[in-house]
Amino acid sequence: MKKKIAFATCVQLGLSCIEEIYQIGGKLDLLITLQDEKAVEKSGRVYLDEFANKHEIELLKINNINDQTVLSALDDNEIDWLFIIGWSQIAKKEVLEKPRFGCIGMHPTLLPVGRGRAAIPWTILKNLSKTGVTMFKLDEGVDTGDIIAQAQIKLSENITSTELYEKVNDLHITLISNNWDNIVNNNITLTKQDEEEATYWRGRTPEEGEIFDSMTIVEADRLIRAVTHPYPGAFYRKKDKTIRIWKSDISKISGDIKLKDGYLILLEYEIEEKYHANKI
Incomplete structure (x- = not known):
């Protein structure tokens, strides 16, 4: 049947x-x-x-x-x-x-x-x-x-x-x-x-994608890779802007974002002029 x-x-x-x-x-x-x-x-x-x-x-x-x-x-x-x-x-x-x-x-x-x-x-x-x-x-x-x-x-x-x-x-x-x-x-x-x-494993929120200056480059790189598409993406706040990061590289010498032990080099990203917690 x-x-x-x-x-x-x-x-x-x-x-x-x-x-x-x-x-x-x-x-x-x-x-x-x-x-x-x-x-x-x-x-x-x-x-x-x-x-x-x-x-x-x-x-x-x-x-x-x-x-x-x-x-x-x-x-x-x-x-x-x-x-x-x-x-x-x-x-x-x-x-x-x-x-x-x-x-x-x-x-x-x-x-x-x-x-x-x-x-x-x-x-x-x-x-x-x-x-x-x-x-x-x-x-x-x-x-x-x-x-x-x-x-x-x-x-x-x-x-x-x-x-x-x-x-x-x-x-x-x-x-x-x-x-x-x-x-x-x-x-x-x-x-x-x-x-x-x-x-x-618990659920995660988009807000947990934030990158802080106190992070190591390995921690930041791993977070970016973990929450890139199809997820909401990692982000870094800089004054009144939010940088949404989809892809990056790391360097001990120079880059776009200074972290605890090196730099993030931004490869794919978007800049949001104002940060709104309810938008991410």
């Missing part, structure tokens, strides 16, 4: 998975996304209207994944599996139990390491040598569900969030492609996470 599958996303990582499902001959019965006016500043925000229209898929736009409209749509479409990928809201028990077999998520770390938020920036800020993407069955915890599959990424010393996001996106596609048949045939193997190895 054919499985009926729904997919909830509002970011590029999810859309890439959806496109891959159709590339390999799969089909979705329901798409779920946020209302157009919600999370417009969210990193990687995308809209599913064009894909839904092209492939004649029902598209449900919602305020929250736990809305009654979601529960009703899952019931009406007799959904067996629901993917929830790149979605900040936590699905409650009623949603998780509504699909016949459950819900599947992906997280851009090698779980149980790095549960929580801002996984890509934290990976760079923590100067990790490797990371990856985990496909797992969602439960009521935060990234605590049983693992379906994982894939690893080796990290270079100077990797940026832009580059890591692309690698993470590629692994989302790979994991979908490699595991789709097992999912639709209900042939997945679940592995429990090792709680002794679990770590949690």
Whole structure:
């Protein structure tokens, strides 16, 4: 019997998975996304209207994944599996139990390491040598569900969030492609996470991208790489101006911004004439 599958996303990582499902001959019965006016500043925000229209898929736009409209749509479409990928809201028990077999998520770390938020920036800020993407069955915890599959990424010393996001996106596609048949045939193997190895990373705000004179050049360089596109960017305040920095180099001898032990050389940046905390 054919499985009926729904997919909830509002970011590029999810859309890439959806496109891959159709590339390999799969089909979705329901798409779920946020209302157009919600999370417009969210990193990687995308809209599913064009894909839904092209492939004649029902598209449900919602305020929250736990809305009654979601529960009703899952019931009406007799959904067996629901993917929830790149979605900040936590699905409650009623949603998780509504699909016949459950819900599947992906997280851009090698779980149980790095549960929580801002996984890509934290990976760079923590100067990790490797990371990856985990496909797992969602439960009521935060990234605590049983693992379906994982894939690893080796990290270079100077990797940026832009580059890591692309690698993470590629692994989302790979994991979908490699595991789709097992999912639709209900042939997945679940592995429990090792709680002794679990770590949690908190969310970050745009204001945490500020560079201070007291920082070392290594600290500043790492922050710039961690919060560059698709994130809000690092910034340095200079009198009545804010310099938004997307790419830089470092020097012990000279540069554009003097720090504790050297200089930042600005390669890609924007100058904002006045600093407004609510604009970043």
